[in-house]
Amino acid sequence: MRKPTPRATVGLAALLCLAAVFVAPFVGSEPVAPLRAWSDLLTLPRAAWSPDAAILGLRLPRILLALLSGAGLAVAGAVMQSLLRNPLASPYTLGAATAASLGAFAGVVLGAGAVARPGPALVLAVLDVVLVLAVARRSRRPDGLVLAGVTLNFAFGAGVLLLRHLARPTDLAAMERWLLGSLEAVDAGPSLALLPWLAVGFTLLARRVGDLDQLAFHPALAEARGVAADAVRREGLLAAGLLTAAVVAQAGPIGFVGLLVPHVVRPGTGLRHAWLLPGCALAGGGFLVLADAVARSLDWFGRTSDLPVGVVTALLGGPAFLALLLRRSS
Amino acid sequence: MALAAHALHAGWPDGPEVLRGVDLTVAPGEVVALLGENGAGKSTLMHALAGLLAPRAGGVVLDGRPLADLPAADRARRIGFLPQEVHPEFAFTAAETVALGARVAGHGGWLDGPDAPAVRAAVERALAATDALHLADRPLGELSGGERRRVLVASVLAQEPRHLLLDEPGAMLDLPHRVALHRRFRALADAGLGVLFVGHDPTLAARFADRLVLLHEGRVLVDGPPAEVLRPRWLDAVLDDAYLLTDGPDGLPVVVPRR
Ligand SMILES: Nc1ncnc2c1ncn2[C@@H]1O[C@H](COP(=O)(O)OP(=O)(O)OP(=O)(O)O)[C@@H](O)[C@H]1O
Ligand SMILES: [Mg+2]
Numbered sequence: 001m002r003k004p005t006p007r008a009t010v011g012l013a014a015l016l017c018l019a020a021v022f023v024a025p026f027v028g029s030e031p032v033a034p035l036r037a038w039s040d041l042l043t044l045p046r047a048a049w050s051p052d053a054a055i056l057g058l059r060l061p062r063i064l065l066a067l068l069s070g071a072g073l074a075v076a077g078a079v080m081q082s083l084l085r086n087p088l089a090s091p092y093t094l095g096a097a098t099a100a101s102l103g104a105f106a107g108v109v110l111g112a113g114a115v116a117r118p119g120p121a122l123v124l125a126v127l128d129v130v131l132v133l134a135v136a137r138r139s140r141r142p143d144g145l146v147l148a149g150v151t152l153n154f155a156f157g158a159g160v161l162l163l164r165h166l167a168r169p170t171d172l173a174a175m176e177r178w179l180l181g182s183l184e185a186v187d188a189g190p191s192l193a194l195l196p197w198l199a200v201g202f203t204l205l206a207r208r209v210g211d212l213d214q215l216a217f218h219p220a221l222a223e224a225r226g227v228a229a230d231a232v233r234r235e236g237l238l239a240a241g242l243l244t245a246a247v248v249a250q251a252g253p254i255g256f257v258g259l260l261v262p263h264v265v266r267p268g269t270g271l272r273h274a275w276l277l278p279g280c281a282l283a284g285g286g287f288l289v290l291a292d293a294v295a296r297s298l299d300w301f302g303r304t305s306d307l308p309v310g311v312v313t314a315l316l317g318g319p320a321f322l323a324l325l326l327r328r329s330s
Numbered sequence: 331m332a333l334a335a336h337a338l339h340a341g342w343p344d345g346p347e348v349l350r351g352v353d354l355t356v357a358p359g360e361v362v363a364l365l366g367e368n369g370a371g372k373s374t375l376m377h378a379l380a381g382l383l384a385p386r387a388g389g390v391v392l393d394g395r396p397l398a399d400l401p402a403a404d405r406a407r408r409i410g411f412l413p414q415e416v417h418p419e420f421a422f423t424a425a426e427t428v429a430l431g432a433r434v435a436g437h438g439g440w441l442d443g444p445d446a447p448a449v450r451a452a453v454e455r456a457l458a459a460t461d462a463l464h465l466a467d468r469p470l471g472e473l474s475g476g477e478r479r480r481v482l483v484a485s486v487l488a489q490e491p492r493h494l495l496l497d498e499p500g501a502m503l504d505l506p507h508r509v510a511l512h513r514r515f516r517a518l519a520d521a522g523l524g525v526l527f528v529g530h531d532p533t534l535a536a537r538f539a540d541r542l543v544l545l546h547e548g549r550v551l552v553d554g555p556p557a558e559v560l561r562p563r564w565l566d567a568v569l570d571d572a573y574l575l576t577d578g579p580d581g582l583p584v585v586v587p588r589r
Contacts, residue, residue, distance in 0.1 A: 005443075006443065082420075085419040085420070086419070087419070087420075209440050210433070210439070210440040213430060213433075213440070214430060216419075216420055217418060217420075217422060217427070217430055218413070218416050218417075218418065220377075220382060220411075220413045220416075221411070221412075221413060221416060221430075221485075223382050223402075224380050224381075224382060224406060224409070224410075224411035224413075225406045225430070225431070225434050225489070226401075226402040226403040226404075226405065226406030226407075226434065227402070228402060266420070266421075267421070270421075270422070270423075270426055270443065271420050271422060271426070272440065272441070272443060273440070274440040274441045275441070
């Protein structure tokens with residue numbers, strides 16, 4: 001079989017993404033007639049919508065949030081893997097997602113609004129990345145990075161448990177679902193709150209795609225080739241932390257998307273980040289939209305579930321991560 | 331114009347001083363071999379000359395200007411550096427590897443792979459120069475040690491620099507490829523490049539380099555034409571009693587291991 005070209009891979013990811021967005025609204029516990037729903041939604045005032053349109057109107061914000069969250073997490077994961085030259089790096093395995101949870105949780109407890117919530121999340125996510133790098137460097141072992149990530153994941157997880165214990169019961173109900181990674185959204189608010197942060201993160205990275213190519217190959221060679229390695233690493237990890245924090249603040253710590261999507265896309269695009277990152281954004285967004293559609297529609301022992309999407313990605317991602325680990329050590 | 335170290339003191343971050351006052355010049359048209367015991371500071375010197383390690387005292391000068399004053403992109407267009415060890419973590423093919431070097435010379439941009447029209451010829455030229463064209467589509471991680479080395483040398487050649495700094499480029503190469511590579515250095519120097527390479531084979535170096543530089547404990551022990559450097563007076567410090575010195579059939583000195 002011929003190796004797929006980067007162009008074909010990104011095209012395929014775009015198709016997947018489009019298909020997911022068009023199919024997902026019509027998947028769920030309640031069947032919806034697509035034509036009726038769309039025509040009502042687009043032509044009639046909200047009060048006159050058919051039930052079909054009402055359901056579609058409920059699902060679309062969620063799909064938009066899934067799309068943006070998946071894109072953000074997958075790109076963050078790809079950048080972490082390239083900059084740290086470690087295929088096991090991701091917002092989840094490095095502890096950044098849990099750190100961001102703690103920050104966002106603290107933000108809610110302190111009363112921060114949706115747009116500001118990524119603030120504390122970002123602070124802790126970046127702190128996590130800085131700590132992971134420092135510990136990994138001092139440990140001087142090849143697996144130091146992931147070990148440090150796992151350790152900090154526990155530490156920030158303990159902080160989350162503590163806050164959960166201290167939180168007001170009113171906050172707690174909402175936070176419980178959010179902590180599992182949930183894309184519930186009744187309107188476009190969460191997506192709009194996410195957008196500016198994604199824009200900043202993607203813009204930072206777009207300026208550095210060429211440098212990321214060189215750094216992923218070899219840091220010293222990259223530096224000899226004119227890449228300001230330290231600055232790019234700082235900026236890239238900051239952008240990855242920012243994407244992670246922004247997504248986690250709206251949708252909770254959805255696991256494994258950031259780890260696995262780059263592994264699926266990379267064989268097709270290679271390490272040219274001008275292709276790899278858009279490919280990851282499209283595939284990650286499409287994947288999360290589909291995963292959420294599955295989560296919404298699965299019938300668990302008669303209980304039509306509305307399962308938090310984080311549970312689905314974890315169920316899929318756990319075994320896949322294991323497979324990755326085993327392939328890597330062989 | 332030349333690349334030169336002047337009274338250079340350098341070491342690794344938080345480490346002791348490795349280079350203790352090194353003077354070394356590589357002029358265009360010259361092939362210079364850097365020899366010395368393990369830990370002598372050869373790789374450290376190469377990093378400093380490549381601008382990757384800031385001098386603690388003294389300096390590195392390129393074309394009459396302090397290297398540190400040169401924007402990194404300009405430096406990269408003039409100096410091609412091959413580190414002693416390069417372990418790729420991801421599945422780059424040989425052609426993709428070389429394309430990363432060719433990009434420095436302006437062949438192709440971020441979107442372009444090795445097959446892009448702007449890149450292809452440069453990549454093929456560099457791979458052919460190290461007899462690695464047939465490896466183009468193979469993943470770097472799946473090549474033999476010597477094959478991988480040849481691809482990496484090609485990736486530095488693809489930068490089309492004015493100065494080449496190669497840290498043990500011939501390590502792991504079989505004899506025909508090692509000889510071919512050093513003939514290539516000669517040809518590049520004749521075309522106006524300055525070539526500095528690190529090696530552990532004085533006999534080979536004597537045949538392809540204009541000058542040999544012996545580095546010993548962070549200092550230049552001697553710097554001169556092969557026939558002057560390959561003398562017991564200098565070699566004893568670096569090679570101890572592990573060698574015998576004789577003349578080869580070509581009239582140049584030969585260093586052989588002693589039983
Ligand atoms: N990346 C590094 N970080 C810290 N110290 C280093 C590094 N590389 C080399 N050193 C130290 O610098 C000193 C000189 O090492 P260097 O690599 O320059 O020797 P060398 O002459 O290239 O030896 P070899 O023939 O083994 O390649 C050694 O004491 C070594 O421990
Ligand atoms: Mg060395």
